[in-house]
Amino acid sequence: MTFEPQLILIYFAPIFLAFIAWEWLSLRKQAGSAPATAQYSLADTASNITLALLHEVGDGLAAFVTLSIYYWLFDFRLFDIPNTLWAFALLFVLQDFCYYWFHRASHRIRWMWASHVVHHSSQTLNFSTAFRQSLTYPISGMWVFWIPLVMLGFEPMTVIAVVLFNLAYQFFIHTQLSPKFEFLGKVLNTPSHHKVHHSRNAEYIDMNYAGTLIIWDKLFGTFIAEKDDIVCDFGITRQVVSHNPIYLTFHEWKDMFRDAFSGQKSVSKRLKHFWAPPEWQPEPAASSKTGYNSTEPNVH
Ligand SMILES: [Zn+2]
Numbered sequence: 001m002t003f004e005p006q007l008i009l010i011y012f013a014p015i016f017l018a019f020i021a022w023e024w025l026s027l028r029k030q031a032g033s034a035p036a037t038a039q040y041s042l043a044d045t046a047s048n049i050t051l052a053l054l055h056e057v058g059d060g061l062a063a064f065v066t067l068s069i070y071y072w073l074f075d076f077r078l079f080d081i082p083n084t085l086w087a088f089a090l091l092f093v094l095q096d097f098c099y100y101w102f103h104r105a106s107h108r109i110r111w112m113w114a115s116h117v118v119h120h121s122s123q124t125l126n127f128s129t130a131f132r133q134s135l136t137y138p139i140s141g142m143w144v145f146w147i148p149l150v151m152l153g154f155e156p157m158t159v160i161a162v163v164l165f166n167l168a169y170q171f172f173i174h175t176q177l178s179p180k181f182e183f184l185g186k187v188l189n190t191p192s193h194h195k196v197h198h199s200r201n202a203e204y205i206d207m208n209y210a211g212t213l214i215i216w217d218k219l220f221g222t223f224i225a226e227k228d229d230i231v232c233d234f235g236i237t238r239q240v241v242s243h244n245p246i247y248l249t250f251h252e253w254k255d256m257f258r259d260a261f262s263g264q265k266s267v268s269k270r271l272k273h274f275w276a277p278p279e280w281q282p283e284p285a286a287s288s289k290t291g292y293n294s295t296e297p298n299v300h
């Protein structure tokens with residue numbers, strides 16, 4: 001069997017499933033002492049696994065187009081970078097830097113949030129939450145963030161491999177059953193740092209965007225360490241009460257287009273619904289309409 005870089009997450013699948021089984025068994029043994037928000041439910045886990053499969057299908061379908069664009073741009077590369085271990089290490093750091101900006105943009109530009117919201121809409125956090133991904137990332141433009149790497153001269157398939165290794169690493173930070181890893185957490189993204197990222201508590205919202213290295217958050221002012229006196233409340237500002245993978249994938253797209261095309265407003269304001277932060281509304285009166293500033297759940 002030859003190694004296919006685009007199948008890296010599939011190769012990792014048995015390890016991911018083993019960790020999920022271990023966590024599920026550990027939670028059953030710990031019974032009352034484990035946080036309720038870490039517990040597995042059939043509906044949440046089944047929806048996370050379905051979303052992972054849909055995400056793979058989406059990426060598979062988009063791969064032909066994105067790889068064609070990457071290889072076309074690769075012809076205009078700035079440098080001829082040799083295939084060495086040092087070049088791979090450099091690529092890993094640069095890709096992680098790009099990932100930070102991809103992730104930050106995914107929270108602050110509604111067009112991108114429409115995809116990324118899927119990952120955040122569970123009120124539970126365990127290893128299976130890492131599977132909760134969107135099929136629409138290629139439409140939101142995730143692939144655009146790796147173009148600088150290709151333009152620098154990194155071979156497109158190697159770039160894809162590093163992106164997927166980064167995502168594979170991030171599987172392991174979706175748990176509430178790990179130690180705090182205080183020392184490693186000075187440089188690396190840890191379960192504690194990522195737990196903060198999944199919380200909707202006012203102090204934690206839109207913090208800790210890191211992929212593998214937490215240093216980017218520290219450099220760009222978005223880092224916050226987990227505080228022992230704050231109980232994490234997982235999910236999004238306006239909670240989604242649904243386990244339907246299709247609804248979870250498309251609800252924010254639907255709301256975004258509805259906001260853009262409804263009411264009386266200028267073209268620039270209509271367009272702003274796509275590029276402004278997700279909570280943006282033209283005037284305060286309209287904000288309660290979409291419920292971003294409301295605590296009422298979005299029931300489906
Ligand atoms: Zn996020």
Ligand SMILES: [Zn+2]
Nearest residue numbers: 119174194198
């Ligand atoms: Zn996550």
